[in-house]
């Protein structure tokens with residue numbers, strides 16, 4: 001019997017037939033916490049329902065309700081509220097051999113990006129210098145440090161809450177020699193890095209909306225022999241090249257040549273829309 005049927009069985013006699021028919025199909029697990037989303041007609045009974053999750057999932061210590069979106073330039077969850085169990089929203093989530101410590105009510109962690117977090121590390125060659133322009137808690141920097149052999153990763157993050165956990169995660173995972181955390185706006189920090197003589201083999205530009213306004217600064221990190229940029233955004237699947245074209249137009253104006261190496265549709269982001277990553281190799285003309 002699947003989880004939804006078990007949950008339904010446990011709630012027969014407690015919920016009406018209409019309420020039973022809109023019970024969630026799935027749920028998100030982060031460490032030993034379950035985060036559920038509920039149809040609005042179930043909100044009056046949210047704690048009763050959450051108690052059943054605790055009963056049916058013995059390894060889970062608490063249940064939270066997510067009733068918002070991920071918003072703003074810091075990409076923070078709008079509303080994740082405590083329902084039942086142990087009230088502690090700071091978790092140590094383990095994934096691909098990496099520990100991510102963070103407060104999931106204040107910092108996003110998309111399970112839909114799991115494959116991209118894993119895949120990016122496989123592209124990195126030994127000895128690379130990498131700049132992670134929107135590092136968050138280390139979503140990409142940590143798995144790269146764990147599974148590849150970069151020389152140095154500069155991880156830039158503006159949100160003080162995320163930056164605090166980025167630092168903790170670097171220590172927790174023993175990457176102090178590889179990852180240099182930088183607190184600040186990557187528009188400024190990238191320019192500071194290149195002024196101090198840093199050139200990158202790889203630049204990660206992972207934030208929504210696509211960081212078009214940061215391309216010019218990011219290009220100052222380009223090497224003569226070429227640099228790979230991972231440029232993210234949300235695209236209409238039918239017209240996905242629009243995003244690459246916007247990068248290319250800015251790069252060509254600054255006298256760079258672009259070669260599109262690959263693109264990946266990471267996850268669905270609404271009807272017809274996809275979170276997409278472009279791998280673009282850039283050379284000075």
Ligand SMILES: C[S@@+](CC[C@H](N)C(=O)[O-])C[C@H]1O[C@@H](n2cnc3c(N)ncnc32)[C@H](O)[C@@H]1O
Nearest residue numbers: 073074075113134136139157158159185186206
């Ligand atoms: C949410 S992460 C996205 C990571 C990745 N796409 C993922 O989901 O695995 C983007 C991060 O960029 C940070 N950020 C936004 N604007 C920034 C800026 N101007 N400079 C540095 N960091 C910034 C946000 O605070 C956030 O932590």
